[in-house]
Amino acid sequence: xxxxxxxxxxxxxxxxxxxxxxxxxxxxxxxxxxxxxxxxxxxxxxxxxxxxxxxxxxxxxxxxxxxxxxxxxxxxxxxxxxxxxxxxxxxxxxxxxxxxxxxxxxxxxx
Amino acid sequence: xxxxxxxxxxxxxxxxxxxxxxxxxxxxxxxxxxxxxxxxxxxxxxxxxxxxxxxxxxxxxxxxxxxxxxxxxxxxxxxxxxxxxxxxxxxxxxxxxxxxxxxxxxxxxxx
Numbered sequence: 001x002x003x004x005x006x007x008x009x010x011x012x013x014x015x016x017x018x019x020x021x022x023x024x025x026x027x028x029x030x031x032x033x034x035x036x037x038x039x040x041x042x043x044x045x046x047x048x049x050x051x052x053x054x055x056x057x058x059x060x061x062x063x064x065x066x067x068x069x070x071x072x073x074x075x076x077x078x079x080x081x082x083x084x085x086x087x088x089x090x091x092x093x094x095x096x097x098x099x100x101x102x103x104x105x106x107x108x109x110x
Numbered sequence: 111x112x113x114x115x116x117x118x119x120x121x122x123x124x125x126x127x128x129x130x131x132x133x134x135x136x137x138x139x140x141x142x143x144x145x146x147x148x149x150x151x152x153x154x155x156x157x158x159x160x161x162x163x164x165x166x167x168x169x170x171x172x173x174x175x176x177x178x179x180x181x182x183x184x185x186x187x188x189x190x191x192x193x194x195x196x197x198x199x200x201x202x203x204x205x206x207x208x209x210x211x212x213x214x215x216x217x218x219x220x221x
Contacts, residue, residue, distance in 0.1 A: 031208065033209065042212040042215050043212050045211060048207070048208075095208070099155075100152040100153040100154075102151060102152040103152050
């Protein structure tokens with residue numbers, strides 16, 4: 001089976017940096033993805049890590065350590081619009097569905 | 111514009127009724143998925159299809175049915191056998207790299 005653990009809630013100040021962690025247990029591993037979901041909306045794809053290391057896209061960075069079965073999403077220069085739920089998801093092999101964590105709800109405060 | 115469309119956006123069902131949720135994509139993706147999301151929860155897989163005329167059960171398939179007669183379409187039927195169908199239903203498709211892209215969702219409420 002597969003399972004993913006994420007903290008349920010995080011609060012951070014506007015302009016600051018926040019890190020949201022994800023640990024996973026899978027029989028196989030075919031990459032770690034991150035999605036953002038605003039209240040009432042659909043998830044939108046943020047990033048994908050297949051190999052160890054850091055991937056950067058603007059204010060968003062995602063990190064993966066396959067040996068530790070661990071990854072994180074880093075958001076810099078936080079803005080109020082970043083308040084949303086963030087889900088990590090894994091695929092245990094190619095062409096199989098993603099399995100999602102329960103998500104971390106990020107609240108950005110002034 | 112390429113994308114995934116779902117209809118209707120809101121759906122109300124009486125107990126004992128079957129209802130069908132539409133999902134269409136013009137991204138030319140082979141794989142399509144249906145997820146259910148309950149308030150404050152993650153996404154749980156109902157059914158998925160990797161190719162036309164083939165589909166597989168996900169983790170919570172009981173009370174649901176699907177068809178995949180065309181590459182572009184993957185409708186989901188919520189049957190009367192689904193005891194607690196009130197939820198947000200999301201359809202997705204994936205590109206060859208495996209990244210999944212979601213439609214806007216259908217919010218189903220049982221009256």
